[in-house]
Amino acid sequence: MKPVLMCRDVIVDFDGFRALQGVDLTVYPHEVRFLIGPNGAGKTTLLDVICGRTRATDGRVMFFSHDITKQPEYEIVQMGIARKFQSPSIFPFLTVWENMELAIRQDRRLRSVLRAKRTEKEEEIMAAQLERMGLLDERHRLAGTLSHGQKQWLEIGMQLIQRPQLLLLDEPIAGMSAAERERTGEWLHEIAEHCAVIIVEHDMDFVRRYSKQVTVMHEGKVLCEGSIDEVQQNEQVIDVYLGRRKNACYVSGM
Amino acid sequence: MVNQRWGYWLFFAALFLAPFYLTEFRLSLLGKFLCLAIVAVGISLIWGYTGILSLGHGVYFGLGAYCMAMYLKLEASRGHLPDFMEWSGVRELPWFWKPFSYPMVAIAAAIALPTLLAALLSYFTFKNRIKGVYFSLLSQAVVVVLVTLFIGKQEWTGGTNGLTNFSTVFGFSLSSPLTQIVLYWLTTICLALIFVAARRLTSGRLGKVLIAIRDAENRVRFLGFNPTVYKVFVYSLSAAFAGVAGALFVLQVGLISPEMMGIIPSIEMVLWVAVGGRHSLMGAIVGAIVMNTAKSFLSENYPDLWLLLLGALFVVVVLFVPKGLAGIYESLVAVRIKAKRGHEREARVDVS
Numbered sequence: 001m002k003p004v005l006m007c008r009d010v011i012v013d014f015d016g017f018r019a020l021q022g023v024d025l026t027v028y029p030h031e032v033r034f035l036i037g038p039n040g041a042g043k044t045t046l047l048d049v050i051c052g053r054t055r056a057t058d059g060r061v062m063f064f065s066h067d068i069t070k071q072p073e074y075e076i077v078q079m080g081i082a083r084k085f086q087s088p089s090i091f092p093f094l095t096v097w098e099n100m101e102l103a104i105r106q107d108r109r110l111r112s113v114l115r116a117k118r119t120e121k122e123e124e125i126m127a128a129q130l131e132r133m134g135l136l137d138e139r140h141r142l143a144g145t146l147s148h149g150q151k152q153w154l155e156i157g158m159q160l161i162q163r164p165q166l167l168l169l170d171e172p173i174a175g176m177s178a179a180e181r182e183r184t185g186e187w188l189h190e191i192a193e194h195c196a197v198i199i200v201e202h203d204m205d206f207v208r209r210y211s212k213q214v215t216v217m218h219e220g221k222v223l224c225e226g227s228i229d230e231v232q233q234n235e236q237v238i239d240v241y242l243g244r245r246k247n248a249c250y251v252s253g254m
Numbered sequence: 255m256v257n258q259r260w261g262y263w264l265f266f267a268a269l270f271l272a273p274f275y276l277t278e279f280r281l282s283l284l285g286k287f288l289c290l291a292i293v294a295v296g297i298s299l300i301w302g303y304t305g306i307l308s309l310g311h312g313v314y315f316g317l318g319a320y321c322m323a324m325y326l327k328l329e330a331s332r333g334h335l336p337d338f339m340e341w342s343g344v345r346e347l348p349w350f351w352k353p354f355s356y357p358m359v360a361i362a363a364a365i366a367l368p369t370l371l372a373a374l375l376s377y378f379t380f381k382n383r384i385k386g387v388y389f390s391l392l393s394q395a396v397v398v399v400l401v402t403l404f405i406g407k408q409e410w411t412g413g414t415n416g417l418t419n420f421s422t423v424f425g426f427s428l429s430s431p432l433t434q435i436v437l438y439w440l441t442t443i444c445l446a447l448i449f450v451a452a453r454r455l456t457s458g459r460l461g462k463v464l465i466a467i468r469d470a471e472n473r474v475r476f477l478g479f480n481p482t483v484y485k486v487f488v489y490s491l492s493a494a495f496a497g498v499a500g501a502l503f504v505l506q507v508g509l510i511s512p513e514m515m516g517i518i519p520s521i522e523m524v525l526w527v528a529v530g531g532r533h534s535l536m537g538a539i540v541g542a543i544v545m546n547t548a549k550s551f552l553s554e555n556y557p558d559l560w561l562l563l564l565g566a567l568f569v570v571v572v573l574f575v576p577k578g579l580a581g582i583y584e585s586l587v588a589v590r591i592k593a594k595r596g597h598e599r600e601a602r603v604d605v606s
Contacts, residue, residue: 051476077478089473091466098462108479110487116459158477 010059082164088151092144103158296492302532305468310393314368316515318500325360342409372493416511531580
């Protein structure tokens, strides 16, 4: 099977600070890949590099057979990589419905947007997606008035309605209630039927419950990959986490 | 919504009929204010909708006005060299003045030049993701550069005095009341057309993209839109509006000078829109008319107080009515609707 995403020897250098020091990552279709690791390990930076928000100093990012390392962000998105940010990033002064209208798959050039009208088909797709996120009844509300969890879902919905081939999720369950977390976890594998997912998560209970493939990062490098059980047996991983625990500055539950 | 549309019709009808109920003097003032209202619509588009604060719209207004004024000056000179050039010792008409003897060229340039300058400035700044205060300062720097240039190049621009002493437009005397009324109507029509165009733009999907850029530009980018294109488009469009306004202004006022496109007028333009309510196109129009009416009244009677009052008013608006006149109107409507619903509920309870 051809990989969706291949990162090869990706280096990011912020004025002398090496946030990523040669990261390799390969993700296949329908995969849900968890990225874990202590704070500052470079997980979010890696997502930023994939979606073009941060430029790799060296190395290559391949999306199917396209080199996207130097592509502008909006083109990367149009090719099929969607990104959900850590804190909910939605348009507070547009309604839920209008938020979806901007997100739905469409020609995003100025001249077509100038003429664009919501079609019935678009409305059907939008309604179906909102129904799935449990937000259909809220569609006429301003997005800024939603609860934190609802905003998170709205943003996820806005990514899914683009029908991406790769979805990047940065701590999607942060600030969600236990029930909301559970629903999100179940979605993850539903989503994976249509696209590959890379998810950064700190909550180890959540990772244990919903992960298949886990990549552990530490100090800008990939430490190891495997199932959560394999990863937890790994000597290096134990060192990294236990070392932290001894210093009592990071409690991960591992 | 239906009521609102009737309101707009009424508003523009009242403006259109103004020659029948205003004195010549008041009408000429109103005509001038309507030109400024056209600028305000553009500022509402870029500032209220897209979140770009330009402190340099005086330049686009001024460029439009100068283009028109060059034609008027040439027509007034009747084939001779314009008077100020002679005084500066210029022997021959500079090459770039020549095309302006054709009115159509002058009108096209009055729209195209400001648009082009705005597109250039905004493309390079927005492409490099220069935003917020930095963009505002940059737009202001452009004002300083252009005003200095226009004052310095006296033999080409008339210097501090600007361009004035016009006589006719298309052969019609500018001092005749009938010409002035026709020009007033032309201004009203332009304002109405620009208002309708801006409303259509903002009520469609483009309007949503603009608001989205204002509130979360990064999210827009990561939905696959290229915000730079949208921002350059809106910014240039607002400059085009300002250019049209400038051309209409100079026809009615008969004078354009660097002082009228400088920093103070540029900031005043933003103030009208702030007072009227920057999120509302109609608010911006009303703001421009109200503020300029207040200005001409106060500066007729208390010339020293005007600037102080203007400053105080701005502080009050920013602190207490951030949504301006339009915001006050909207909350009044909301209260009325609520009260009406309350009555209906009571009535229903009574029946049952």
